[in-house]
Amino acid sequence: MQDTEVAQQEQQYFDMVMSEIERQLREQVAAYEHAEQELQVYLNSSWEDGTHMGASIDRLIEAVQIGKFARTQELLADKRMERIKALRKLSDSAYFARVDFKEDEEPEEKIYIGRHSLYDADRSLLVYDWRAPISSIFYRFEKGPVSYDAPQGQVSGEVSLKRQYEIRKGVLKYFFDADVEISDEFLRRMLSQNTSAHMKTIVETIQKEQDVIIRDSSNDLLIVQGVAGSGKTSIALHRIAYLMYEGLQKHLNASDILIISPNTVFESYISTVLPELGEQNIQTLEFEAIAAEVIGESGLQIQSKNDYLETLLSVPAGERRRLAMDMAFKTSGGFASMIRKYRDDCLRHMTFYDLYVGQEKVAKKEELHELLTRAQDRASVEGRLERLRGNLAERLRVAQPQRHQELMRQEEGRHEDSEEDEIYARMTALREARRNHGLITEMTRLDYRALYRRLITDPALLNQLYGNGQVPHVEEMCAYSAEHANDERLSYADAMAFAWMLLQFRRNESYRGIKQVVVDEAQDYAPLQYEMLAKLFPYARYTVLGDVNQSIGKTEDERVYDRIEHILKKRMNLRMTLRKSFRCTNQIISYASRFIEDHYGLESFNRDGGEVRVTGYDTEDALLKELPLLIGKMHEEGCESIAVIAKTGVGAAAAYSAYGLDAQLILKDREYDLTGVMFMPIYLAKGLEFDGVIVLDADAETYRSKMDRRLLYVACTRALHALHLVYSGSPSAFLKEGERNV
Amino acid sequence: MFEKLARIIAETINVDPSDIYPEMAIQGSDGLSEWEFARMIIAAEREFKIRIYDIDAAGFRTAGDLLSYIKQNKKEKEKERDEDSPIEIDEYFFSE
Numbered sequence: 001m002q003d004t005e006v007a008q009q010e011q012q013y014f015d016m017v018m019s020e021i022e023r024q025l026r027e028q029v030a031a032y033e034h035a036e037q038e039l040q041v042y043l044n045s046s047w048e049d050g051t052h053m054g055a056s057i058d059r060l061i062e063a064v065q066i067g068k069f070a071r072t073q074e075l076l077a078d079k080r081m082e083r084i085k086a087l088r089k090l091s092d093s094a095y096f097a098r099v100d101f102k103e104d105e106e107p108e109e110k111i112y113i114g115r116h117s118l119y120d121a122d123r124s125l126l127v128y129d130w131r132a133p134i135s136s137i138f139y140r141f142e143k144g145p146v147s148y149d150a151p152q153g154q155v156s157g158e159v160s161l162k163r164q165y166e167i168r169k170g171v172l173k174y175f176f177d178a179d180v181e182i183s184d185e186f187l188r189r190m191l192s193q194n195t196s197a198h199m200k201t202i203v204e205t206i207q208k209e210q211d212v213i214i215r216d217s218s219n220d221l222l223i224v225q226g227v228a229g230s231g232k233t234s235i236a237l238h239r240i241a242y243l244m245y246e247g248l249q250k251h252l253n254a255s256d257i258l259i260i261s262p263n264t265v266f267e268s269y270i271s272t273v274l275p276e277l278g279e280q281n282i283q284t285l286e287f288e289a290i291a292a293e294v295i296g297e298s299g300l301q302i303q304s305k306n307d308y309l310e311t312l313l314s315v316p317a318g319e320r321r322r323l324a325m326d327m328a329f330k331t332s333g334g335f336a337s338m339i340r341k342y343r344d345d346c347l348r349h350m351t352f353y354d355l356y357v358g359q360e361k362v363a364k365k366e367e368l369h370e371l372l373t374r375a376q377d378r379a380s381v382e383g384r385l386e387r388l389r390g391n392l393a394e395r396l397r398v399a400q401p402q403r404h405q406e407l408m409r410q411e412e413g414r415h416e417d418s419e420e421d422e423i424y425a426r427m428t429a430l431r432e433a434r435r436n437h438g439l440i441t442e443m444t445r446l447d448y449r450a451l452y453r454r455l456i457t458d459p460a461l462l463n464q465l466y467g468n469g470q471v472p473h474v475e476e477m478c479a480y481s482a483e484h485a486n487d488e489r490l491s492y493a494d495a496m497a498f499a500w501m502l503l504q505f506r507r508n509e510s511y512r513g514i515k516q517v518v519v520d521e522a523q524d525y526a527p528l529q530y531e532m533l534a535k536l537f538p539y540a541r542y543t544v545l546g547d548v549n550q551s552i553g554k555t556e557d558e559r560v561y562d563r564i565e566h567i568l569k570k571r572m573n574l575r576m577t578l579r580k581s582f583r584c585t586n587q588i589i590s591y592a593s594r595f596i597e598d599h600y601g602l603e604s605f606n607r608d609g610g611e612v613r614v615t616g617y618d619t620e621d622a623l624l625k626e627l628p629l630l631i632g633k634m635h636e637e638g639c640e641s642i643a644v645i646a647k648t649g650v651g652a653a654a655a656y657s658a659y660g661l662d663a664q665l666i667l668k669d670r671e672y673d674l675t676g677v678m679f680m681p682i683y684l685a686k687g688l689e690f691d692g693v694i695v696l697d698a699d700a701e702t703y704r705s706k707m708d709r710r711l712l713y714v715a716c717t718r719a720l721h722a723l724h725l726v727y728s729g730s731p732s733a734f735l736k737e738g739e740r741n742v
Numbered sequence: 743m744f745e746k747l748a749r750i751i752a753e754t755i756n757v758d759p760s761d762i763y764p765e766m767a768i769q770g771s772d773g774l775s776e777w778e779f780a781r782m783i784i785a786a787e788r789e790f791k792i793r794i795y796d797i798d799a800a801g802f803r804t805a806g807d808l809l810s811y812i813k814q815n816k817k818e819k820e821k822e823r824d825e826d827s828p829i830e831i832d833e834y835f836f837s838e
Contacts, residue, residue: 393795393797393798396795396796396797397795397797397798400795400796400797422784423777423780423781423784424777424780426780426781426783426784426796427776427777427779427780429796430776430779430780430783430796430799430800431776432796433796433797433799433800434800436797436800437797437800437801
């Protein structure tokens, strides 16, 4: 198959690399075990010395030193373990590409690229990490003149060879030369494989425009609009791996990075990518958790986003309108600024009292007001109130001795003995103090829940804060809020707005250290939520990825990104668009394109599959009876993971119980093993992918609104290889629309 | 320290010190009478050689609140006294 001489050379290099990996692996494992033993011996001997006992300072210092030693050893051991893991991965697949690069005046070099770097004993690089600056030429250029950004500046030269390898389980299976960035044939083969329960890494097939996003480190806010299946999430994760690699010098580590994720199902789906790339996993948070942290009431129940969506999609139209309106208003940028104004309004309307100790006035109410609302005060409202509380208590303490004397004079000789006189005097002093204590508490404590309730139920107040006439539908919205004011659980919208309100009154330092925030499914968050991010992570850089065509529960367009830029206010912004969908076959992407208006130049990676099937049944029963057959057919076609996707959780559950064969119902926000046959609602299928997808109930009743149309788009674009839409009665009008050429 | 305080409270309200526990209310509708409370505060000030400010005492609800106030006060006093003493063993040991 290959030129024998070239093949021999490649095999030689491969054998050399493999023996180097094995040598290092042996060395590291031995060193690791030796260090473990040594530490154990050391700890045992110091224990026998009795160093841990006794109280003299010398002993304590010694104990501290032992502790320090043990910790250093532990850190070293961790580092070694990391290296061992990396070497084990390399021994499985040492590298996947090679470029022959000649820098202008230098001799030509063979650059082998793998998941991790590998040095030999002379510190020369046998394999370059895919994230190394030089590796970018593999992803970005064809043969010919190239350049890449290195720490010391731009390096240019010429590439004379690009080669890709298939190395699995420590065996060099084959290799081929490719002139283009990444051979389409190779990628097509990768894409034709079945999907797995967890997202896979893409280091071998990163596309040029994807690479630009992964390696961007000059922008504070990077916004990526990417069509379904363009690899947004994957790119985000590889970008994190890149930033951590690059961050080795800049002290960026796993705890400095945060992913805002839509739900736990999604979190578990992506959880293996970073470990696969040899990096520690990083914190993922849902917005509900952020709101709960800000609100900080233990035991508080907050409605999850999924619960909101399920309700929204399953209630009758009139109720849906009210729900959607409530959500749209309470998470709007307008409401966010009204809440800002409300804070000042609350301060202005606080009631103050004069404070007395005996006849002496120690604080005047006007003065207190002034103290609290002073301009130029950088402290939070809560901070100011606390300061005020301390200030007033101190004044009362200062006035105490004199007041005690006065009272003693009054009581002197009025009781059995002087001790008794003193008790009566103190009793009066304490009674006065109790009154003052009550006043101070009243003046300096805010009942936030009551303030919030007032805000969302008082139309006049809202109009006044709006400052621009009437808030649209204000009466109706306030009535709706009033109806739910005593609900035990805070609705998703209220939780967001309430958390935002609290952030106006008190600081939250929980996330101060976060330096990088990745927001996935960005189109699903509202302006008020971005305001929250800006406030909670003021010093962070952002990677924001979304697809306006996949917004659920509302309709969005490109303006969503303008708003994000406006709210996050970063110095350097970059917006990128990914048009090519890699996930679906040509047939699926063409079919799905009928559900979207603006397809952002949607392109399909040229991969053919079977035709999309659409089947109608007379009744729901007939449809459900046929389901095992349809699923069986997909199995026969080679699909391993098959999702039966309904509009709502209720729909998915009904179909699941009718199905009766081995399958999973994915309904709750928790971790699942995403294999085999799965029934789920669309909002939980978001971000995931399956070999085959059956879209249930694609009838005129179920899918009728603009919002429903987008749901169909999301559902259909989950499929890699096979897509089948089924309905009973008459089909949704959207199914009849013409497809577009992509 | 709590035993000492329990004795003071017990003497004030004429019960056995073993009946006093940290969660016991000393102020409010289920607490001591105003007169008892005043007497207890004076006695505590003498016993522990600290000053209890009325405005702070107004915030006590339980015997435990009073106890932590006393502890806090003692600590601050000691800190003033020990300002120039060389090393805080606790701090040294537990830092890092």
